[in-house]
Amino acid sequence: MQCDECKQKPATVHLTEMYNGQKSEMHLCPSCAAKKGALMFDPNQFNIPNLLGGFLGGNQALQGAGLANPTTQATCQNCGVRFMDIRNTGKLGCPNCYQAFEDELESALKRIHGNSQHTGKIPLRSGEKTRIKRQVEDLKEQLQSAILAEDYEKAAEIRDALKEIEKKLD
Amino acid sequence: MGIDSLLYSTHVGWMDSSAGPETDVAISSRVRLARNLDAVPFPHLLNEQTGKKVIDLVKQACSQSEYEPLRSLQGVTFDQLSELDRQILMEKHLISPQHAHFNDSYRGLLVNEDGSRSIMINEEDHLRIQGLLPGFDLEKCNDAVQMLDDELEKVLTYAFDGYRGYLTACPTNVGTGMRASVMLHLPGMAMTAQTNRIFHNIGQLGMTVRGLYGEGTEILGNFYQLSNQVTLGLSEEEICHNLTLVTRQIIEQERRVRDSLQKGMAYQLQDRIGRAYGLLSHAGIISSNEALTLLSDLRLGVDLGLITHIQATAINELIVAIRPAHLQKRAGQEMDAFQRDIKRAEVIKDILFRK
Numbered sequence A: 001m002q003c004d005e006c007k008q009k010p011a012t013v014h015l016t017e018m019y020n021g022q023k024s025e026m027h028l029c030p031s032c033a034a035k036k037g038a039l040m041f042d043p044n045q046f047n048i049p050n051l052l053g054g055f056l057g058g059n060q061a062l063q064g065a066g067l068a069n070p071t072t073q074a075t076c077q078n079c080g081v082r083f084m085d086i087r088n089t090g091k092l093g094c095p096n097c098y099q100a101f102e103d104e105l106e107s108a109l110k111r112i113h114g115n116s117q118h119t120g121k122i123p124l125r126s127g128e129k130t131r132i133k134r135q136v137e138d139l140k141e142q143l144q145s146a147i148l149a150e151d152y153e154k155a156a157e158i159r160d161a162l163k164e165i166e167k168k169l170d
Numbered sequence B: 001m002g003i004d005s006l007l008y009s010t011h012v013g014w015m016d017s018s019a020g021p022e023t024d025v026a027i028s029s030r031v032r033l034a035r036n037l038d039a040v041p042f043p044h045l046l047n048e049q050t051g052k053k054v055i056d057l058v059k060q061a062c063s064q065s066e067y068e069p070l071r072s073l074q075g076v077t078f079d080q081l082s083e084l085d086r087q088i089l090m091e092k093h094l095i096s097p098q099h100a101h102f103n104d105s106y107r108g109l110l111v112n113e114d115g116s117r118s119i120m121i122n123e124e125d126h127l128r129i130q131g132l133l134p135g136f137d138l139e140k141c142n143d144a145v146q147m148l149d150d151e152l153e154k155v156l157t158y159a160f161d162g163y164r165g166y167l168t169a170c171p172t173n174v175g176t177g178m179r180a181s182v183m184l185h186l187p188g189m190a191m192t193a194q195t196n197r198i199f200h201n202i203g204q205l206g207m208t209v210r211g212l213y214g215e216g217t218e219i220l221g222n223f224y225q226l227s228n229q230v231t232l233g234l235s236e237e238e239i240c241h242n243l244t245l246v247t248r249q250i251i252e253q254e255r256r257v258r259d260s261l262q263k264g265m266a267y268q269l270q271d272r273i274g275r276a277y278g279l280l281s282h283a284g285i286i287s288s289n290e291a292l293t294l295l296s297d298l299r300l301g302v303d304l305g306l307i308t309h310i311q312a313t314a315i316n317e318l319i320v321a322i323r324p325a326h327l328q329k330r331a332g333q334e335m336d337a338f339q340r341d342i343k344r345a346e347v348i349k350d351i352l353f354r355k
C-alpha cells in the first residue's frame, strides 16, 4: 500500500480518526506521518488517532522485515560477514556490506524508516560527487516542470546548467 | 587532570538548570551522530590492533585540529578505567550502558570539561559524536555536533554513500546517523494519567520514548526520554524540527496540567510535595526507586514555586548522585544494596542542604 500523502513510499502507519461520527482512514509512510503527526498533535485534546498498524521498532522490526527471508548465501568481500550473520545479530560487518547486500537491505530499510534514500547532510570533503548528483536531480525536476508549464525559455536555461554540471561528474 | 573532574564531581554541564531554556519541564537535550571510517569493519568485528588504529586516527584528528572545541577534548581508553568509573560516566550520560561494559584499550571516550561535547569511540559505531546541554535546546546541540563532525571530516574519511548516507553498524541508524533526544520531567501528566495515551502513539510520529538511561530502561521518577526513531529519508534539520514541534506541545500540555492542578487541587499538591520533602530530608534508608519518585515530587514543588530554598540544579544532580556507581565512588568502597540505601539517604541530605 502506498502512502496517501507522498504517493511514493510504502504506508506503514495507519490512522483512523473519528470526526463528528465519521470515520476516516489515512495510510502514511513514517516520514509523512512524522511531518503530519506533529501538526495533528492537538495540545488541547491530545486526540492522537488510534494506531492500528505498524510501529517502528529496533532489531525486532529488522528481523521481522525483509531480513527474515535471506535469499542468498552471499558474503561481503571486505569483511567476510554472511547475510545470515547480519540477520542474526542485526548488525552489518562493515560499510561495504551496504553494497554487498543492497537488495536484501532495501526492503528492511523501507520498513524501518519508511525510506531507503538519504536526503540529509553530505560530507564536505568526500561528498563532492553526491552533492553534484543531487544538484542534477534537482535540475531535472525543474526541467520537467518548466516543460510542463511550456516555459521553453526557462527549460533551455536549465538544460544549459545541467550540461555544465554533468561535465563535472566525469 | 583530564576527565578526573567528571569522575569525582557529581555535577556536569547538563544539570545546570539556570543555563538552559524551558528547564521547568525539559531537563536536558542531546544530539548524537553515528560515524564510521571508510572500509574499516564495524567495532563488533574489530580486533585490538585495528581497533587501536581507529582510536589513534580519531585522537590525532582531534589533537591536530585548529578547531578549539575539538582540540580541547580529553581522551581516556577503557583499559585505564575501573568498571566503577565507566559506570560513573554512564550514569552521567557520557557513555552508553553497552559501552560501559567493555574494558578494551581500543574503546574509549573523548570529552570536554563540562561534558557538553563528547565522542564515544568504538561503541556500536567507530564514532558517536554527542552534544548534551541543559534544558530544551536541540538546535544548539545540533550545531555543536555538526561543527565537530565537519572538523573531523577534514581529516577522517567517513563511510558515506550518496544513496544510503552515513553508513552505520545497525541499519536503524543509517542515513543521517542522528539520534536527537530530550529528557522531560512530566509529573503533572503522569498524575493525571495522560502520559501513556500520548506515548503509546508516539511511534507513528517516527519517535520513541524511553526511561532515564535509554533503551530498555524503566520510566522512573516521571522522567521520559523522547527521541527520533527514523534516521533515513529526513534531513538533520527535519529530524530536529519534528522532535522540537512535538516536544514543545508536550511541554505546553504539562504546564497546563500543572496549572490546573495548582488551581483545583492546591491542598493535595502541597501535601504531596511537603511529604516528599519531609521524607527526603529525614529518611535514613532509601531505595533508588523511592528516592526518584520523591525527587520528582520535590522538583515539581520547586518548579511551581512552592519550595524556594532548593535549586532545581541540586535535584538534577541528585538524579545521578543517588545511582549505585556514584554512591560507591563517594563512599570510596564497594557497597551492597542495603549499604547503598543508607548512603543514598545521606547523600540526598548533603546535596539538598549544601551551602
Ligand SMILES: [Zn+2]
Binding pocket: A003, A004, A005, A006, A007, A008, A009, A028, A029, A031, A032, A033
Ligand atoms: Zn509519504
Ligand SMILES: [Zn+2]
Binding pocket: A076, A077, A078, A079, A080, A081, A092, A093, A094, A095, A096, A097, A098, A100
Ligand atoms: Zn562487510
